[in-house]
Amino acid sequence: MIDDKISNAQLAEGEENVTSNYAPPEPYLRRSADACLYERDGGGRAWVDGMGAYSAANVGNRNLRAMGAGIAGLVRTTVLARSRRSPELALAGKEVERFFGQDLMLLPMNTGCEAIEGAAVLAKLAFNRHPRFEEKREQLESEGKTPRAIYCRENFHGRSLWAKSASAEPAYKEPFKPLTMEAEMGLVDYGDVSALEEEFKKGDVYAFVVEPIQGEGGIKVPPPEYFQNVKALCDQHNVLLVMDEVQTGFGRTGTPLAQQQFGVKADITSFGKSASAGLWPVSGALAKKEYGELLKPGEHGSTFGGAPASMALMRAAMRELEDRDACRLSKENGTWFRDELIAMCTELPDVVEVRGMGLMIGIELKGEAGVVCERLRKSPFTYRGKKMEGFWTNDAHSKVIRISPPLIVDRDLLRASLYSFAQALGHPNPEQYRAGDLERPYSPSELMNGVADETKYYGGRVRRFMEEVL
Numbered sequence: 466m467i468d469d470k471i472s473n474a475q476l477a478e479g480e481e482n483v484t485s486n487y488a489p490p491e492p493y494l495r496r497s498a499d500a501c502l503y504e505r506d507g508g509g510r511a512w513v514d515g516m517g518a519y520s521a522a523n524v525g526n527r528n529l530r531a532m533g534a535g536i537a538g539l540v541r542t543t544v545l546a547r548s549r550r551s552p553e554l555a556l557a558g559k560e561v562e563r564f565f566g567q568d569l570m571l572l573p574m575n576t577g578c579e580a581i582e583g584a585a586v587l588a589k590l591a592f593n594r595h596p597r598f599e600e601k602r603e604q605l606e607s608e609g610k611t612p613r614a615i616y617c618r619e620n621f622h623g624r625s626l627w628a629k630s631a632s633a634e635p636a637y638k639e640p641f642k643p644l645t646m647e648a649e650m651g652l653v654d655y656g657d658v659s660a661l662e663e664e665f666k667k668g669d670v671y672a673f674v675v676e677p678i679q680g681e682g683g684i685k686v687p688p689p690e691y692f693q694n695v696k697a698l699c700d701q702h703n704v705l706l707v708m709d710e711v712q713t714g715f716g717r718t719g720t721p722l723a724q725q726q727f728g729v730k731a732d733i734t735s736f737g738k739s740a741s742a743g744l745w746p747v748s749g750a751l752a753k754k755e756y757g758e759l760l761k762p763g764e765h766g767s768t769f770g771g772a773p774a775s776m777a778l779m780r781a782a783m784r785e786l787e788d789r790d791a792c793r794l795s796k797e798n799g800t801w802f803r804d805e806l807i808a809m810c811t812e813l814p815d816v817v818e819v820r821g822m823g824l825m826i827g828i829e830l831k832g833e834a835g836v837v838c839e840r841l842r843k844s845p846f847t848y849r850g851k852k853m854e855g856f857w858t859n860d861a862h863s864k865v866i867r868i869s870p871p872l873i874v875d876r877d878l879l880r881a882s883l884y885s886f887a888q889a890l891g892h893p894n895p896e897q898y899r900a901g902d903l904e905r906p907y908s909p910s911e912l913m914n915g916v917a918d919e920t921k922y923y924g925g926r927v928r929r930f931m932e933e934v935l
């Protein structure tokens with residue numbers, strides 16, 4: 466076991482050879498399972514995983530079905546060049562229509578960043594080739610104007626140079642200037658339809674790229690009618706609607722895609738993160754068929770995108786989301802938890818707002834959220850007789866506490882963790898949130914500490930899920 470073989474001091478030495486683009490606090494986390502993070506094998510400190518690996522672990526950490534599907538996929542074949550034919554990719558294509566809706570084509574990629582960049586590639590191609598844009602193309606050409614895509618301030622589309630160009634956040638982009646694509650990009654405030662209309666009226670816009678809920682920007686939920694108005698405006702001005710669902714997709718807000726709850730269908734959509742149920746990078750862009758079929762061999766691609774094991778994994782992630790009823794859980798537990806937090810925060814002068822959709826919740830503070838997140842991580846509570854160290858999450862956009870645990874989190878664990886929130890937020894009477902010890906003892910899959918023969922327990926279940934694929 467890694468605990469026995471290598472000390473923390475040796476690990477710290479190794480970290481000196483790793484770039485410090487993240488700054489995680491102590492301790493090293495050697496294990497995770499379902500909605501919890503653990504310091505070490507078979508014992509030690511445990512926390513609620515309040516961030517679900519930035520929404521990559523929607524169906525829980527160390528998801529067994531995903532492990533089974535991933536291993537089974539690898540047993541068949543590992544990476545297969547996309548210039549070879551894979552049944553797994555064809556099967557994934559079939560599932561895409563069933564899971565996300567009709568009339569969609571999949572461009573498979575790996576990370577979220579590649580997915581939204583793939584979506585941007587498809588949008589550009591659509592503008593350059595689709596007859597719908599012929600008149601606009603000719604008009605702009607004759608005027609010598611560059612076609613533009615519009616983005617929202619406080620967006621987050623990943624860390625590629627393209628995404629940095631589209632960002633409005635100086636910390637993400639200033640160190641990397643010059644960013645040559647900026648000339649093709651415009652920015653408007655999120656939620657502001659009039660500002661968008663002003664940009665569209667200039668006649669040079671071919672796409673609007675937007676997150677259904679801004680995640681890294683501070684869990685910002687737009688006004689209820691926003692996307693209906695945006696879609697109508699896009700249709701009126703012949704502009705493609707591109708939605709980045711890398712964070713909101715795969716059930717995070719209570720439906721496979723968040724746009725389904727806003728009653729719109731984007732022309733092109735990106736997804737990622739939980740598309741592999743948290744095992745390894747799997748992502749993609751979904752395009753309406755009339756746009757997807759414009760992409761010809763050799764024009765875009767990725768060595769690992771659409772690899773057979775990744776596609777087996779993506780299908781398992783979809784099935785797992787459905788079998789565990791994770792969308793319903795996200796909606797019900799998310800609404801319940803948000804309401805509890807709203808009630809708790811009404812008396813707290815430092816809280817500006819509690820908002821969100823499903824289990825994507827933000828608590829906006831007047832002060833720095835990072836300090837409160839640190840307190841949350843260190844505010845212990847009891848869950849079925851077991852001491853939990855706290856609720857471990859990060860801030861989003863410095864003022865907002867981000868709450869996005871795995872969707873399969875036990876409601877009792879959320880209820881018990883309210884004591885952490887009451888302590889960390891400085892509630893005058895935190896004791897009222899101390900949950901009574903619950904009768905039902907915790908099961909091994911909920912809290913793995915105490916599992917006598919873990920390898921046997923998990924091994925047997927992973928093998929069962931492998932059989933679904935093999």
Ligand SMILES: Cc1ncc(COP(=O)(O)O)c(C=O)c1O
Pocket residue numbers: 519576577578579581621622623624676680681709710711712713737738
């Ligand atoms: C909306 C959105 N798009 C893109 C990305 C980038 O995803 P990745 O980090 O997998 O490249 C993220 C990551 O948080 C995201 O939230």
